[in-house]
C-alpha cells in the first residue's frame with residue numbers, strides 16, 4: 225500500500241469531532257474534500273445503516289450531493305471518516321469488507 229499523507233487543520237478536525245458527538249450513540253460518517261491530500265472541506269453525511277450503533281452506510285443522495293459540491297470547488301474526495309462511539313479505533317470486519325473506494329483514505333476515531 226502506498227504511503228499517503230493527509231493534512232488537515234484543527235478547525236476541520238473539530239468539525240468532525242462535533243459531528244461525531246452530535247450523532248452519539250450512533251456512528252457518524254462523512255467525506256473530506258480537498259486536493260493532494262490537503263483537506264479543504266468536511267461534509268457530514270447521514271448514516272443510513274440499519275444498525276447505526278455499530279456500523280455506517282453513507283446515505284446515497286447526500287453522499288452524491290457532497291461529491292458534486294467538492295467537484296464544483298475543484299476538489300475530490302481525499303478521505304472518508306466515521307466514528308466508533310463504543311468500540312476501539314480499529315476497523316471492524318464490516319469496515320474492511322466495505323472499504324472499496326480506490327484512492328481514498330479511511331479514518332476511524334473513538335470519542
Ligand SMILES: [Zn+2]
Nearest residue numbers: 315316319332
Ligand atoms: Zn467502523
